[in-house]
Amino acid sequence: MARRIVRTAVKLLIATIVFSIALLFLDRNYRVLPPSLHAYMPQHHHGHVVTDITVLQCSSVNPFSSCVLDPDVWQRIDKDLYLGKAWVSTAYLYVRRKKEEDLADGDRVVMDLSVGRLDPSANENANTDPDEKWESRPCGLWIKRSTSKFASDSDNAITAIDVLFGDDSVEAREGWSIVGTRLLLESSSGIPGSYLTVRRGVPNAVPKPVPRIKDNGKFKIIHISDLHLSTGVGACRDAIPDSYQGRKCEADPRTLDFITRVIDEEKPDLLTAIFKYAQIAIKRKIPYVSIFGNHDDEQTLSRSAQMSIIESLPYSLSAAGPAEIDGVGNYYIEILARGHSDHSALTLYMLDTHAYSSNEKKYPGYDWIKPNQVDWFKRTATSLKPAHKEYTHIHMDLAFIHIPLPEYIGVRNYWKGAWREYVTAPQYNSGFRDALIEQGIVMVSCGHDHVNDYCMLSSEGEDDAKKPALWMCYAGGSGFGGYAGYGGFNRRLRVFEVDANLSRITTWKRVEFGEPEELAKRVDEQVIVDGGRAVGPTMEEEAAEKEGPPL
Ligand SMILES: *[C@@H]1O[C@H](CO)[C@@H](O)[C@H](O)[C@H]1NC(C)=O
Numbered sequence: 001m002a003r004r005i006v007r008t009a010v011k012l013l014i015a016t017i018v019f020s021i022a023l024l025f026l027d028r029n030y031r032v033l034p035p036s037l038h039a040y041m042p043q044h045h046h047g048h049v050v051t052d053i054t055v056l057q058c059s060s061v062n063p064f065s066s067c068v069l070d071p072d073v074w075q076r077i078d079k080d081l082y083l084g085k086a087w088v089s090t091a092y093l094y095v096r097r098k099k100e101e102d103l104a105d106g107d108r109v110v111m112d113l114s115v116g117r118l119d120p121s122a123n124e125n126a127n128t129d130p131d132e133k134w135e136s137r138p139c140g141l142w143i144k145r146s147t148s149k150f151a152s153d154s155d156n157a158i159t160a161i162d163v164l165f166g167d168d169s170v171e172a173r174e175g176w177s178i179v180g181t182r183l184l185l186e187s188s189s190g191i192p193g194s195y196l197t198v199r200r201g202v203p204n205a206v207p208k209p210v211p212r213i214k215d216n217g218k219f220k221i222i223h224i225s226d227l228h229l230s231t232g233v234g235a236c237r238d239a240i241p242d243s244y245q246g247r248k249c250e251a252d253p254r255t256l257d258f259i260t261r262v263i264d265e266e267k268p269d270l271l272t273a274i275f276k277y278a279q280i281a282i283k284r285k286i287p288y289v290s291i292f293g294n295h296d297d298e299q300t301l302s303r304s305a306q307m308s309i310i311e312s313l314p315y316s317l318s319a320a321g322p323a324e325i326d327g328v329g330n331y332y333i334e335i336l337a338r339g340h341s342d343h344s345a346l347t348l349y350m351l352d353t354h355a356y357s358s359n360e361k362k363y364p365g366y367d368w369i370k371p372n373q374v375d376w377f378k379r380t381a382t383s384l385k386p387a388h389k390e391y392t393h394i395h396m397d398l399a400f401i402h403i404p405l406p407e408y409i410g411v412r413n414y415w416k417g418a419w420r421e422y423v424t425a426p427q428y429n430s431g432f433r434d435a436l437i438e439q440g441i442v443m444v445s446c447g448h449d450h451v452n453d454y455c456m457l458s459s460e461g462e463d464d465a466k467k468p469a470l471w472m473c474y475a476g477g478s479g480f481g482g483y484a485g486y487g488g489f490n491r492r493l494r495v496f497e498v499d500a501n502l503s504r505i506t507t508w509k510r511v512e513f514g515e516p517e518e519l520a521k522r523v524d525e526q527v528i529v530d531g532g533r534a535v536g537p538t539m540e541e542e543a544a545e546k547e548g549p550p551l
Contacts, residue, residue: 049103050110050158052096055081055139057186060088069094078305079163081139081185081194083231091139091185093196095161108145110158113198115140115180140184141196155201166192166232168252172278174206174314175199192231206314209287211270213338213345217501221348222268223400223494224259225447225474226293227277228481238484240513251481256280258491258512259478265520266495266510270317270335270348272400282314289348290318292329293402293447294355294366303328303352318350326370327352332380338500343391345500346398347384349377349441353403357426366403368426374435381439394503394532398496399436399444407433407458408446408472411549414537417454417474417509417524419548420486424449433458436470442529443471443496443505450477451489453509455528457536468534476509490514492523503532 054074058067067090069076074094081091098107111132114120120142121134132146164171164178171178182193213219228234234251236242244254260280263271271281271288281288290310292303307320307328321330335346354367381397388395406425436444437460453476460469476492477484484491491512498505508522529535536542 047100048097048159049100050095050161051098051108051145053110053113053141053143053161054094054137055091055141055183056094057089057091057138060090077161077163079165079194081163081183082191083165083194085191086187089185089187093161093163106147108147110143111146111156112144113158113161113179113196114142114144115183115196116142117184120144140181142180158198158200159202160199162197164195164197166230168233169195169197170279171197172282172313173197173199173309175201206312208317209285209315210336211287211317211333212336213498213500214269215338217338217499219270219335219346219498219500220266220268221270221398221496221498222259222263222266222272223445223447223473223475223496224272224277224478225402225493226450226477226479226482227255227259228477228479229255229277230481234481236480237482238489239480240484240488240490249480251479254512255479255481255491259493262493262495262510268495278310278313278316285315287315287317289333289350289400290316290329291350291400291402292327292352294353321352322376325372325376327354327373330373330376332384335498337391337393341392344384344388344395345391345393346396346498347381347388349381349397349399351377351399351401351432353401353446357428359428363427366424366426368428368430369401369405369432371430374430374432377432378435378439381441393500396498396503396505396529396532397439397441398505399441401432401444401446403448404446404452404474405429405433405444405472408456408474410456410458413456413458414542415454415456415546416526416537416541416544418452419454419546420451420489420550421449422550423452433470433472441470442532442534443473445473445475445494445496447475447477449474450482450484451486452476453492453494453524455507455524455526457528457534459536468536471528471534473507473528478512495522502530505529 056069074096077093077095082089117140119134131148132144134142134144136142169178176197176199178195178197180196182195229252233253236249236251236254239249243249256277263280263284268286271286272290278288304320307318310316310318311320317333318329319331320328329350329352332347332349334344337343337345351369351373353369357363357365357367404423404425406429408425409423452474455471455473457468458470458472459466461467473494475494478491478493480491492509494507494509496505496507504527506525506527508525511518511523526541527535
């Protein structure tokens with residue numbers, strides 16, 4: 001009997017090990033595990049040290065140039081250093097790692113890294129550690145390795161390496177820094193420079209901020225959309241004026257100046273963000289969430305790769321969301337009530353609206369929110385309701401997406417703000433607007449159409465029984481790298497101010513250019529929610545003349 005139990009236990013153990021290995025293998029290649037698990041997986045190399053680094057350049061016209069290093073020994077960082085823009089060349093950074101406990105005598109640990117033409121040891125004084133020497137690698141890369149067994153305990157040992165592109169690259173991650181000059185690649189003219197960034201020592205865990213209604217009952221959210229930040233400074237499109245501070249307009253610096261100014265003036269409690277821009281939020285200790293736009297995976301990094309970086313940034317509240325539903329970044333965050341309460345006062349839903357149609361023949365144009373996302377949203381909102389009822393005031397829900405919903409085309413509805421261009425909503429309606437209303441969400445905000453900046457009221461019921469149900473807003477385009485035009489458009493962003501005492505939401509926009517009083521102005525300020533419910537326009541608002549729509 002005892003033997004049978006032991007035998008069964010052993011079999012079970014073997015089966016479990018085989019299954020785990022299979023799962024890890026599958027996950028390494030196809031990412032089958034939920035993204036949140038990846039932080040704990042071996043890719044992140046806890047307890048691993050870097051023992052060597054090199055760059056491999058390959059040419060597709062030279063049949064003798066081999067493009068892979070032994071995958072058992074070397075790990076490739078999956079970003080082409082030419083960004084896929086060189087005709088016949090590719091180049092990748094390769095890293096060799098070892099488990100700390102497997103280090104043998106004579107193994108060397110990478111303690112420092114530099115990029116440049118000159119041997120960095122020329123600049124060092126004589127009394128540096130004799131165990132540590134600079135060695136040259138291709139493309140101007142230099143590594144300094146130590147033979148000391150305990151070197152890896154040091155806070156200086158390099159524990160992670162990554163590549164950033166563009167001469168204005170910024171490193172936002174805690175504990176990381178960019179090293180040296182750009183990599184010296186052959187024939188790379190016209191391609192943004194690639195920079196190495198490293199993390200030293202054991203990473204500090206970055207605590208997630210807990211957003212909360214302020215003591216005065218207020219909470220302010222800035223929705224920044226269509227930043228169109230590029231790799232490099234970028235070129236301005238349709239800019240007003242077309243020069244900036246007496247010089248040629250460069251898109252990214254001007255965009256970042258604009259949002260920095262408004263953030264400093266409005267002092268929001270939450271932002272939407274990505275990378276270069278995350279710095280601005282981190283420096284000011286403002287939590288931020290990200291949603292993907294349709295352009296966000298047209299470059300070298302996939303959405304899930306970007307999301308795993310964004311998730312790990314300080315003050316970031318973004319999450320990849322459940323792996324089994326479509327898209328990356330379907331998640332929600334809770335804004336807690338004022339004081340020390342554990343109750344949620346406000347819930348924000350973020351959904352991935354993808355990019356181009358998945359059925360171009362039948363529904364050309366943009367993709368739609370998938371039925372499994374709508375189901376996830378309904379399930380989640382329903383399951384949170386009992387907890388939300390515990391809040392002493394009226395709990396409210398908001399949603400943020402990138403591509404507008406088909407109902408934004410509602411010409412019969414009331415709207416405030418500018419409707420300057422055709423609404424590029426998906427042609428297929430997957431019913432997300434109805435789901436939002438069913439779940440009592442009071443406002444949804446999108447981006448995508450840069451020069452539309454209205455908030456439109458969607459109602460339920462007919463004639464006399466007609467009741468305001470959902471505000472559908474646009475953030476307006478903020479980035480100088482994206483189109484604007486249409487007879488002149490000042491870049492802008494949208495602010496939402498929540499007053500939890502009154503369960504009221506007020507919204508307005510801020511613009512980039514104009515006279516000082518225009519710069520300071522709350523453009524098209526309006527109350528969209530009061531007492532926890534969507535409210536219709538005032539009589540003055542309804543009577544005001546509007547232009548559009550440009551159909
Ligand atoms: C909201 O309510 C709290 C508690 O009653 C109070 O301290 C705060 O001043 C109120 N805020 C506003 C804007 O009325």
